[in-house]
Amino acid sequence: MRRFNRDQRFLKDSRVLRRIVDYAELKPDDVVLEIGAGTGNLTVLLSERCRKVIAYEKDRELASMIPKKENIEVRAEDFLKSDPPEFNKIVSNLPYSISSPVTFRMLELEFERAVLMYQKEFAMRMIAKPGTKDYSRLSANVQRFFEVELLEIVPRTAFFPRPKVDSAIVRLTPKKERDxxxxxxxxxxxxxxxxxxxxxxxxxxxxxxxxxxxxxxxxxxxxxxxxxxxxxxxxxxxxxxxxxxxxxx
Missing domain, CATH: 1.10.8 (Helicase, Ruva Protein; domain 3)
Known part of the structure; x- marks a missing residue:
């Protein structure tokens, strides 16, 4: 039986998976970037609604499990060390450990919308207001460069293996500004x-x-x-x- 590392949590609730896809408001011509694709349960749903999915999964064993489809491009490499091809939307169930570096990397990229699953605590920091314990550099930069929406809280029971914390789905819409x-x-x-x-x-x-x-x-x-x-x-x-x-x- 495969052993999962501490950061690997697979979203098993099909209802939540479909809501993530709905939140992205995909169009037939969209090219979607997915970071941490796992075994491809979200990847396949995305591929049914857009022109192409560019799925990053650095675990080669997991990457090999992603279903082979004409409009799914699997990249078995580390997204944070890569130069991604052109895309216009990001939809991902992010590994908790790379939430911060991925979010700051997104400040360098051009896209229309991102729908991302984060650890709940991290998501609350993204929307925190000044003067609160959660307000930080992350809060200031996310709110400076994106319109931020916390769409829903996802219970830990929706994942396998079950994490110790709940998660949250966040939608980010870039303000198209560089600073x-x-x-x-x-x-x-x-x-x-x-x-x-x-x-x-x-x-x-x-x-x-x-x-x-x-x-x-x-x-x-x-x-x-x-x-x-x-x-x-x-x-x-x-x-x-x-x-x-x-x-x-």
């Missing part, structure tokens, strides 16, 4: 999210600008706040300030 300054800013000031912005800026450099110089141009109220208290709009204003300072240099 590398925002990304670097949040990477620096959320390192210690409970420290004040002043303390997080001290001794750091963001996009070539010293943190102390940025602090001199910020309102005292902002400097006294902690990163976990800043609204996305506050962070966007700081990012725009840094852009102006770069132009001045």
């Amino acid at each position: 590398p300054v925002f990304l670097e800013l949040t990477g620096k000031i959320f390192r210690c999210r409970r420290k004040s912005i002043m303390n997080n800026l001290r001794g750091t450099v963001i996009c070539g600008i010293k943190g102390e110089e940025i602090a001199e141009r910020l309102d005292e109220k902002i400097l006294r706040k902690r990163a976990e208290e800043l609204e996305v709009e506050d962070l966007k204003r700081i990012a725009r300030l840094i852009e102006r300072m770069r132009c001045e240099n």
Whole structure:
């Protein structure tokens, strides 16, 4: 009998599988990227509703179990180390351990919509509001670059082997904006999210600008706040300030 590693959880509830496909609102010409395809139970359903499925599954034994169909392209490799071909939608039951790197990788990709299964705790962090315990760099960046919808909570009983936690289906719609300054800013000031912005800026450099110089141009109220208290709009204003300072240099 095959032994599953700790990160392998297969969605066995056919009703949930079909709802995931429905949430993606697939069209006949869509090309769907699937990450962590497992044995292909979701892959096959997707293939019935779109032109092509590009299914990533780095476990070669599992990849070999994905049904062979003309419109399913199986890639037995690590998605995070790959350069995926062109696609327009992402639909996946993600392995828990790669939720964060996959989500941040998606910021670099162009697509119309993503429907993803995450661990419930991770999904709650994605929609968390400033000032709450779950608000983080993840929350700020997901809300900056995507419209985020938590569609449903999926109980642990829907999976095999059964995990110790529930999951959640999330739909992400890109805002079609690029903001590398925002990304670097949040990477620096959320390192210690409970420290004040002043303390997080001290001794750091963001996009070539010293943190102390940025602090001199910020309102005292902002400097006294902690990163976990800043609204996305506050962070966007700081990012725009840094852009102006770069132009001045």
